[in-house]
Amino acid sequence: MNMAALSEAQSFQPAVHPDDKSEAMLRLLTCGSVDDGKSTLIGRLLWDAAGVTDDQRAAILHASHARAVNGERIDFSLLLDGLVAEREQGITIDIAWRYFETERRRFVIIDSPGHEQYTRNMATGASHADIAILLVDARHGVKRQTRRHAAICNLVGIKKVILAVNKMDQIDWSEERYRAIESDFRGIAGNFSFSDIVSIPVAALTGANVVARSVEMPWYDGPTLLEYLESVEARTEPLDAPFRMPVQLVLRASNDFRGYAGTVTSGTIRVGDRVVDARSGLGATLVRIATMDGDLESASSGDAVTLVLDTDLDISRGAVLTETQRRPTNADVLEARLVWLSEKPFDPEAGYLLRSATDLTPVTSMSVSALIDFETLASAQAHDCGMNDIADCRILLGRSTALDLFAELPLTGNFVLVNAIDGATVAGGVITWVQTGAAAVGDNVLVLDRARLSGLCADLGDSPDDRAEYERRAQEVAILLRSAGVPVLIDTDR
Amino acid sequence: MTALTSHLKLLEAESIHIFREAAAQFRAPVLLYSIGKDSTVLLHLARKAFWPAKPPFPLLHVDTTWKFQDMIAFRDRTVSEMGLDLIVHTNHDGLAKNINPFDHPPSVYTDIMKTQALRQALDAGGFDAAFGGARRDEEASRAKERVFSFRASGHSWDPRLQRPEMWQLLNGRLGKDETVRVFPLSNWTEADVWRYITLEELDVVPLYFAKERLTVERDGQILMADDERMRLLPGEEPRLRKIRFRTLGCYPLTAAIESDAIRLDEVVTETLEARVSERAGRLIDHDQAGAMEMKKREGYF
Numbered sequence: 001m002n003m004a005a006l007s008e009a010q011s012f013q014p015a016v017h018p019d020d021k022s023e024a025m026l027r028l029l030t031c032g033s034v035d036d037g038k039s040t041l042i043g044r045l046l047w048d049a050a051g052v053t054d055d056q057r058a059a060i061l062h063a064s065h066a067r068a069v070n071g072e073r074i075d076f077s078l079l080l081d082g083l084v085a086e087r088e089q090g091i092t093i094d095i096a097w098r099y100f101e102t103e104r105r106r107f108v109i110i111d112s113p114g115h116e117q118y119t120r121n122m123a124t125g126a127s128h129a130d131i132a133i134l135l136v137d138a139r140h141g142v143k144r145q146t147r148r149h150a151a152i153c154n155l156v157g158i159k160k161v162i163l164a165v166n167k168m169d170q171i172d173w174s175e176e177r178y179r180a181i182e183s184d185f186r187g188i189a190g191n192f193s194f195s196d197i198v199s200i201p202v203a204a205l206t207g208a209n210v211v212a213r214s215v216e217m218p219w220y221d222g223p224t225l226l227e228y229l230e231s232v233e234a235r236t237e238p239l240d241a242p243f244r245m246p247v248q249l250v251l252r253a254s255n256d257f258r259g260y261a262g263t264v265t266s267g268t269i270r271v272g273d274r275v276v277d278a279r280s281g282l283g284a285t286l287v288r289i290a291t292m293d294g295d296l297e298s299a300s301s302g303d304a305v306t307l308v309l310d311t312d313l314d315i316s317r318g319a320v321l322t323e324t325q326r327r328p329t330n331a332d333v334l335e336a337r338l339v340w341l342s343e344k345p346f347d348p349e350a351g352y353l354l355r356s357a358t359d360l361t362p363v364t365s366m367s368v369s370a371l372i373d374f375e376t377l378a379s380a381q382a383h384d385c386g387m388n389d390i391a392d393c394r395i396l397l398g399r400s401t402a403l404d405l406f407a408e409l410p411l412t413g414n415f416v417l418v419n420a421i422d423g424a425t426v427a428g429g430v431i432t433w434v435q436t437g438a439a440a441v442g443d444n445v446l447v448l449d450r451a452r453l454s455g456l457c458a459d460l461g462d463s464p465d466d467r468a469e470y471e472r473r474a475q476e477v478a479i480l481l482r483s484a485g486v487p488v489l490i491d492t493d494r
Numbered sequence: 495m496t497a498l499t500s501h502l503k504l505l506e507a508e509s510i511h512i513f514r515e516a517a518a519q520f521r522a523p524v525l526l527y528s529i530g531k532d533s534t535v536l537l538h539l540a541r542k543a544f545w546p547a548k549p550p551f552p553l554l555h556v557d558t559t560w561k562f563q564d565m566i567a568f569r570d571r572t573v574s575e576m577g578l579d580l581i582v583h584t585n586h587d588g589l590a591k592n593i594n595p596f597d598h599p600p601s602v603y604t605d606i607m608k609t610q611a612l613r614q615a616l617d618a619g620g621f622d623a624a625f626g627g628a629r630r631d632e633e634a635s636r637a638k639e640r641v642f643s644f645r646a647s648g649h650s651w652d653p654r655l656q657r658p659e660m661w662q663l664l665n666g667r668l669g670k671d672e673t674v675r676v677f678p679l680s681n682w683t684e685a686d687v688w689r690y691i692t693l694e695e696l697d698v699v700p701l702y703f704a705k706e707r708l709t710v711e712r713d714g715q716i717l718m719a720d721d722e723r724m725r726l727l728p729g730e731e732p733r734l735r736k737i738r739f740r741t742l743g744c745y746p747l748t749a750a751i752e753s754d755a756i757r758l759d760e761v762v763t764e765t766l767e768a769r770v771s772e773r774a775g776r777l778i779d780h781d782q783a784g785a786m787e788m789k790k791r792e793g794y795f
Contacts, residue, residue, distance in 0.1 A: 097680075
């Protein structure tokens with residue numbers, strides 16, 4: 001490929017200079033209660049902003065006619081509800097990802113389900129978004145599920161929220177009603193740490209204030225939804241964030257190559273800088289940043305690289321490489337706020353694993369201290385939590401691992417809880433407090449290892465299947481012991 | 495080589511992160527290599543993720559025996575140039591029963607020669623994870639897919655029970671009899687793939703470029719008569735048309751578009767200006783409503 005051809009290839013859209021669009025795509029979540037019109041709003045946005053191809057248009061027109069839920073109108077939700085069950089029931093079950101570009105910007109829209117039973121899918125979507133559109137039906141105002149979704153957006157770290165008051169056509173475009181809902185929401189938002197809240201009155205079905213400016217609401221002089229989305233600044237990292245790179249794996253190759261592969265989660269590192277393994281405290285000098293495209297002088301947040309050090313730190317997956325000054329805590333006790341995702345409620349006797357950046361750490365004990373009340377948004381003391389709850393909890397780990405506070409460094413301050421037996425992701429959480437040395441393994445903790453389970457596992461060898469079976473039996477034994485009040489740790493010997 | 499845009503650089507880094515997470519967490523991964531543009535990008539990213547080491551997994555091609563000849567030639571050349579391990583699997587039961595795209599409806603043919611063949615190959619190799627080049631922008635049910643997509647025993651996909659996947663954290667812990675499909679290109683669009691191929695100067699199968707090829711027109715679609723097995727309907731006379739393909743598969747089931755795009759930049763421009771989605775050229779996806787979802791439920795990747 002010659003250079004002339006390349007420059008031509010890049011000038012495909014003449015209306016906007018390529019540099020204007022070079023920034024990363026805006027990741028946009030739509031959420032809100034069921035039937036407030038999320039899929040319709042996004043369908044309308046795609047339809048009017050040309051994110052729909054001709055064959056898709058034809059298929060939607062055809063299917064709309066067959067379903068006729070909106071009379072003669074186009075059923076925009078069919079653009080997003082891609083599962084057979086969703087189309088049959090006319091509901092959204094799981095998040096849908098839709099990619100489109102306008103002349104100004106690239107977007108991915110993450111459309112999330114409104115039903116309470118699918119809140120965990122909404123939480124998945126929210127955790128990937130830069131900004132959230134929270135939809136409210138103008139006839140009903142803010143509902144319990146709206147508050148829950150706002151609380152989850154806040155928990156996962158979204159800072160910018162658009163309150164879209166939808167179905168304005170159903171309330172005769174009433175400014176008074178709109179202002180009341182807006183004021184209600186701004187009151188609620190005081191509970192959260194959103195940095196930006198913008199409110200827009202829309203009618204997804206007619207398209208008012210989505211892409212085209214509404215003629216029915218002359219009293220509204222703010223931006224249309226698309227105007228705002230095209231101009232809002234995406235999430236940015238502070239310039240002087242401390243360096244972190246969780247190690248994903250150790251790469252070895254001929255010529256004695258040994259490098260630590262990972263994605264930089266914050267800050268910048270340069271060849272010649274000192275780096276430290278956060279757990280052991282051992283340091284080394286960075287001699288090389290290796291990539292297939294050639295060595296780099298520096299690597300910054302978001303870069304997937306391989307670091308070569310001057311001395312072997314004897315670390316593996318799960319370690320966090322950090323700068324020498326502002327280090328993470330080598331923690332074995334933490335407090336966190338989490339959203340419970342599993343249908344099985346929290347069980348203090350079950351075996352859980354804490355999955356942080358690249359580490360997987362056994363949980364020795366865990367307790368819930370409070371739940372958020374979705375009517376008042378206040379915390380209330382509690383000891384149990386179940387699906388879709390937001391809870392504050394305290395977790396003791398079987399060994400220490402490098403952790404940050406989520407508010408400071410989100411990608412080394414978040415985690416998911418994993419059910420040790422079936423592997424399910426049962427909760428997603430953000431770390432609010434960490435400490436070292438509080439939960440050191442004492443003499444009273446029973447360690448289950450191969451030797452101790454040699455009788456029970458006498459039939460098991462060293463094959464992958466046998467190791468999995470060993471682990472399953474060990475977890476079952478641990479559950480029995482914990483229910484008898486014995487603190488247990490499992491040595492998985494993997 | 496021209497520098498990647500910041501957008502493509504981010505997508506590339508995200509894909510590399512996914513490859514490394516999967517390689518670290520699964521016992522026996524395999525890369526489903528289907529030779530097209532998406533597989534080309536997928537393989538390139540796999541090499542970047544583990545460089546200077548080689549990708550720590552083999553490639554798997556499910557060969558229906560009806561692929562375009564140019565695809566097979568490209569496959570063999572790529573694998574030998576890069577020094578990679580390739581497993582080629584064909585469903586020999588299906589072959590023995592002469593299951594083919596002319597005598598059987600696309601749904602039957604695809605199920606036996608692609609879906610069942612894939613399941614056979616994954617089971618035979620004992621693979622617990624399979625990388626695929628699927629993108630969420632391809633099709634409505636794909637738009638619902640996780641990056642780590644868990645499959646119950648028998649490789650079935652239950653879209654109502656997908657595992658939550660929060661932030662950058664990819665939980666690869668498998669339950670009993672579970673396997674996983676891994677999709678590093680989840681967030682790429684068709685346009686991103688072409689832009690990346692251009693900027694990284696990657697080789698793709700020549701079928702993506704316009705050339706005079708022997709074709710017939712059938713039900714409004716242009717099909718290429720790639721070899722002597724092409725069955726003609728009464729009155730059909732193959733003739734030369736200047737065509738290219740937007741997506742590649744089995745030649746009797748893959749529609750071409752008439753085009754003059756002979757250079758990569760022309761292909762990119764044509765793709766970005768296209769008014770129909772790329773899957774419009776895949777005859778197997780139009781068989782019935784929700785066709786892709788049904789295939790995925792049964793174990794199609």
